[in-house]
Amino acid sequence: MLTMTNISKVYRSEMVQTHALRDFNLQVNEGEFIAVTGPSGSGKTTFLNIAGMLETYTSGTYQLDDVDVGRLSDNGRAELRNQKIGFIFQGFNLIPDLNLYENVEVPLRYRGIKAAERKRRIERCLEQVGLGARAKHLPAQLSGGQQQRVAIARALAGEPRFLLADEPTGNLDSLMARQVMELLENINKDGATIIMVTHDPELARRAERNIQVVDGQICDFKLYQGGLEKQRAGAEA
Amino acid sequence: MFVHYIDLGWRSLKRTPVVSLLMLLAIAIGIGITMTSLSVYHMMSVNPMPHKNDQLFAVQLRTMDQGVDWWTPDDLPFQLTYQDAMNLRKSPVPFRQAAMLKTGFGVKPANPDISPFIETARAADSDFFAMYEVPFAYGAPWDKAVDLQGEAVAVIGAELNQKLFGGGNNIGKDIVLDSVSYRIIGILKAWKLEPQIYDLNNGAWGQNEQLFIPFSLLPIQELKSWGNNNGWKYEEQKTYQDKLNSEVLWLQYKVELADKQAQQDYRDYLAGYIKEQQQLGRFQRDDAEGDIKNIAQWLDYRQIVSDDNKILVGLSFMFLAVCLANILSLLLAKFLKRAPEIGVRRALGASKTQVFAQHLVEVGMLGLAGGALGLVIAQLGLYLLRSGFSRYEAVAQMDLAMWLAAPTISLLACLLAGCYPAWKVCRTTPALYLKTQ
Numbered sequence: 246m247l248t249m250t251n252i253s254k255v256y257r258s259e260m261v262q263t264h265a266l267r268d269f270n271l272q273v274n275e276g277e278f279i280a281v282t283g284p285s286g287s288g289k290t291t292f293l294n295i296a297g298m299l300e301t302y303t304s305g306t307y308q309l310d311d312v313d314v315g316r317l318s319d320n321g322r323a324e325l326r327n328q329k330i331g332f333i334f335q336g337f338n339l340i341p342d343l344n345l346y347e348n349v350e351v352p353l354r355y356r357g358i359k360a361a362e363r364k365r366r367i368e369r370c371l372e373q374v375g376l377g378a379r380a381k382h383l384p385a386q387l388s389g390g391q392q393q394r395v396a397i398a399r400a401l402a403g404e405p406r407f408l409l410a411d412e413p414t415g416n417l418d419s420l421m422a423r424q425v426m427e428l429l430e431n432i433n434k435d436g437a438t439i440i441m442v443t444h445d446p447e448l449a450r451r452a453e454r455n456i457q458v459v460d461g462q463i464c465d466f467k468l469y470q471g472g473l474e475k476q477r478a479g480a481e482a
Numbered sequence: 483m484f485v486h487y488i489d490l491g492w493r494s495l496k497r498t499p500v501v502s503l504l505m506l507l508a509i510a511i512g513i514g515i516t517m518t519s520l521s522v523y524h525m526m527s528v529n530p531m532p533h534k535n536d537q538l539f540a541v542q543l544r545t546m547d548q549g550v551d552w553w554t555p556d557d558l559p560f561q562l563t564y565q566d567a568m569n570l571r572k573s574p575v576p577f578r579q580a581a582m583l584k585t586g587f588g589v590k591p592a593n594p595d596i597s598p599f600i601e602t603a604r605a606a607d608s609d610f611f612a613m614y615e616v617p618f619a620y621g622a623p624w625d626k627a628v629d630l631q632g633e634a635v636a637v638i639g640a641e642l643n644q645k646l647f648g649g650g651n652n653i654g655k656d657i658v659l660d661s662v663s664y665r666i667i668g669i670l671k672a673w674k675l676e677p678q679i680y681d682l683n684n685g686a687w688g689q690n691e692q693l694f695i696p697f698s699l700l701p702i703q704e705l706k707s708w709g710n711n712n713g714w715k716y717e718e719q720k721t722y723q724d725k726l727n728s729e730v731l732w733l734q735y736k737v738e739l740a741d742k743q744a745q746q747d748y749r750d751y752l753a754g755y756i757k758e759q760q761q762l763g764r765f766q767r768d769d770a771e772g773d774i775k776n777i778a779q780w781l782d783y784r785q786i787v788s789d790d791n792k793i794l795v796g797l798s799f800m801f802l803a804v805c806l807a808n809i810l811s812l813l814l815a816k817f818l819k820r821a822p823e824i825g826v827r828r829a830l831g832a833s834k835t836q837v838f839a840q841h842l843v844e845v846g847m848l849g850l851a852g853g854a855l856g857l858v859i860a861q862l863g864l865y866l867l868r869s870g871f872s873r874y875e876a877v878a879q880m881d882l883a884m885w886l887a888a889p890t891i892s893l894l895a896c897l898l899a900g901c902y903p904a905w906k907v908c909r910t911t912p913a914l915y916l917k918t919q
Contacts (some may be wrong), residue, residue, distance in 0.1 A: 294913040320833040327831020334916050338826045342497060355831040399830070435559070463614055468729055 247273040247296065247407065248439060250480040252305035254291050254461070258301045266461040269305070270382040278433040280452035281442045289462040290411055296360075296440060297330050297409045298322040298370060310406070327355050330402030335412035335452070339384040345395050346380040351402045363416065370398040374428060383433065390421030397428055401437075410441040414448060426451060483836070486845065491844030494820070501816055502848070505809050509852030512805030513892045519791070519798040521864060521884045525877040526686075526787040529777055530675050531615070534738075536680070537577075538613060539745070539774035541570065542734040543752070545759075546714045548767040558773055559712060560683055560784070561731040564700070569755065571607070571629075575748045576737035578609035581697050584684050585711035587659035589693075591646050591825060601642065603659070603693035604681075605705050610694070611637070611668075613738050614680055619643075621653045621668035624696055632698035637668035639692030640700025657693075662703065664695065674877055679777055681734050681785045684709040687876035694873040700726075707732045737774065748774060806859050809848075813903040824907055825915030834908040841904035842897060849896030851891030860888060 250268040255262050265288045273279060281289050294300040295307065298314055307314040312325060331352075332338075339348050346367055353363045363479055371377045374394035376387075384392050393413060400408055410429065414422035433439050439453065447453050457464050495502040529535060542558040543566055552559050562570070567581040567788055586602040608623040609615070624635050643649060646657065656663045677686035699705060704722040712731040719725045739745045752772030759765045775783055824837055832840075860880065867878035 260600070290913075294916075297829065299909070299913040320835060323828065323831055323833035323836075326829070332829050332916075336916075338822075338829075338916055340823055340826060342493060351827065355484070355833075355836060357483075357826075403831070464551040 246275045246308060247348060248297075248306075248308045250306045252295060252299070252302050252307060254288075254295060255303045255398050266295070266302070268462060271456070271463065275438055276433070276436060277454060278439045278452045278455045279441070279456060280449035281440060281456045281458060282444065282446065282449045283458035283464065285444075287458045288479065289458050291461075292458060293409050293411050293440065293442050297332060297406075298326045323355075327352055327403065329405055330407045330409060331403055331405035333393070333396050333400050333410040333413045335390070335415040337384070337396045337398075337416070339392055339395055341384055344381050344383055345376060345387075345398075348384065348395060349399045349402045352399065354477070362399070366402045366404070367398075371395075372401045373401065374398045388421070390417050390424060393425050394428065395419060397425070397432070401432065406438060408437050408439045409433070410439065412442055412444065414443070414445065421449070483839075485851060487840045487843035488847065491838055491847045494816075494844050495784075495848065499817060501812055505812050506852050506855060507850055508805040508808050508812075509849065509892055509896060510855035510859055512802035512895075513853055513856025513888055514863060516795075516798040516802045517856060517860035517880070517884060517888045518867070519794045520873065520887070521860065521880045522867065522877050523795045524790050524884055525881070526677070526791060526878055527781065528677075530677065530679060530782065531777060534613075534615075535777045537738050537740065538777055539737050539739060539748075540780045541592045541737055541752070542773045542775070543765075544757070544767070544769065544771050544773075545729065545765050546767065549654070549800070550714050550767075554783070556773070557769075559731045560734075561710065561712060562735045563729055563731055564726045564733060564734050565735045567652075567735050569759075570735060573737075573748070573751050574746060574753075575751050577737070577740045577744065578613050578738035579736065580610040580613060580680075580736050581733055582606035582610060582680065583673075583697065583700065583705065583707055585682060585693075585705045586708045589646075590658040590661075592658075593646070595692050596646070601659075601693050602691055602708060603695060604691040605697045605700055607697045609738070610680070610736075613736060614675060616675075617671040619669050619671045621666070622653045624667060627775040628696050630697050630698055632702045634662060634664045634699070635667045635696065636664040637670065637694040638666055639670045639690070640672045641689075659693075660703075668694075669900065677781065677786055678726035679780065680736060681709065682780070682786065683734070686784075686786050687873070688846040733860030739774075742829075745774065746848055788876040801894060807897055809896065810899040810902060811902055813845065814906065817903045821907060821910045822915040824910045825912040828910065828912035829916055837910075838904050841907060842900055845896050845900030845904065846893055848900075849893040850889055852896065853892030856892055857885070857888045 249269055249271045250264055253264065254266040255264050269292065278410055279393065281292065283289050287393055291300065291377070295302050309325065309329065314322065331382055338436065340351065349367045349370055350363055351365060367378060374397055376391060376398065383397065412427050413429070417425060429441065430451065443449055483691055484584060499845065504770060509803065541562065542560065543562060544558050545563065546552065546565065549555055554560070571579065571581060573579070583605045584602065585605050586600060588598055589601045590598045607629045608626060613624040624633065628635060636659070638646070638657065643652060647655070648794065652666055652669060655666050673690060675690055678690060701722070710732065713729070715729060717724070717728045717730070719728060737748065739748055749772070756765055756770050756772055827837060864878040867874045
């Protein structure tokens, strides 16, 4: 589903070159829940941005559902991103002067979905995250946890195959973080593939697969038992 | 999506009311000033009969003695002598032709309730009406025979007809001009020809005459010129006939030529006429010649639009450019401040084209609103011009073209100013802002 081969990303300035990713290889299968951990500055977010086509890479190949991302134009990447990928950010990134309904509507508008279908999806997704009754509220009227749930609803509304979450619980207290994590697990059970960057080892342990990134490279693979069993069971089925 | 962009644009403008107001005022003032000067320029330079531009010609003859200069660039006077007008009338080349003169009368109305009044008039040949497409409500111009022998008939305008008779068909009634009774044979519909291309000597702007009589009455009634009389040598004029025989330039002469061949034929005719007159002892100069100028050439030649007006238009466009430069910097600051939101939109699937279009629509809304407000300012400017300077009364107006030009110029100018900020913001790297929000 997602295959990165020898991906490298170099940031160049006049004085220095910074290798954010080097020879980064990864294959992600459909339905996986992957946690990406690593120290600050290790390249986690760069990896996530490249996976989400928010940044281009310097070398290597990246295939998403058999589409060679490197060959796509900016508009092509935007279209693919809009159709296949949902984002959840640490800072929620809701648009402050749009109400919850309108925030969730943003990716659907860019996809050209008709108004009736948009309405159906938005109401369903807001219900799913428990905020159906607050559709007309502005983000500033919600708590951090609620805002993150709106962000999740926004990501879900496009019915993405991939959900990329960059420290989704980073700005939340432990109770809110647990709720958000449970929500992500439910979404994963419904079939979405999730890649989550996190600093929290406890949250990472709840994922099926844990990738550690150090100095722009994957240094270790930890396949948790539960995840293994689940994969095997899926393969046998 | 376009409607959605309008919604986003409206929200964005409301979100920063002070900046939006500043930009709106900048474009509105720029457009207001530009449209004020442009409207005056446009009204002054407008060709009132573009469809006849290459058919109607003013006739000029360089007839002065050797060593006498005229003040025109080509040394050709604007008007003709009576002798020349009468001679040129015999030419078979023009499809239509008219000698004419601005004159005037004391009018004594038949209705005793109306006091006598002074009325300007035009003495012209009958072709005048067809040449300048003067519309008749009742009756028709006088016959060609009247152009030759003279008859006390008159064509009156709609306004004069209203004033004298309260409107309606008054063909056959008499009008008394300077104690002479004229039979009314034609009544015009409301009519306006500005600039008054048939006689630019006596003011290009203002109301067209309401009273027309045959040019052939000139020697019979000894009609006085109410326009310019240009003499270039001393001539004793004791009688009216002396004036008719003089070299005083006081008549306008226009011809309608069907095509290019007719134009060439008429130029040849004028050259032949000059030669003939030289042989008769007139036109004693080496470079005596005739010329014809079409409507556009005539308007330009007579400098209906002065250089001052042209400079003013240039300056007003420069002022608009300054306003746009200010708008550009305000837009740039405003749009770049919004880069984090654009980052989110890009992450959620907006293409660069969509982001660019969203911002251009916002700028376009600003342009249209600025254009509308600019129209109000322009109307105020034109009103002040009309009130302060009587000579601008006729030209400090906006026609439909200018009403449409204001929002169009404003829209295009704003889109031009908005292109760079919109391009800049659509190139936002989304990843740069997503982490920092």
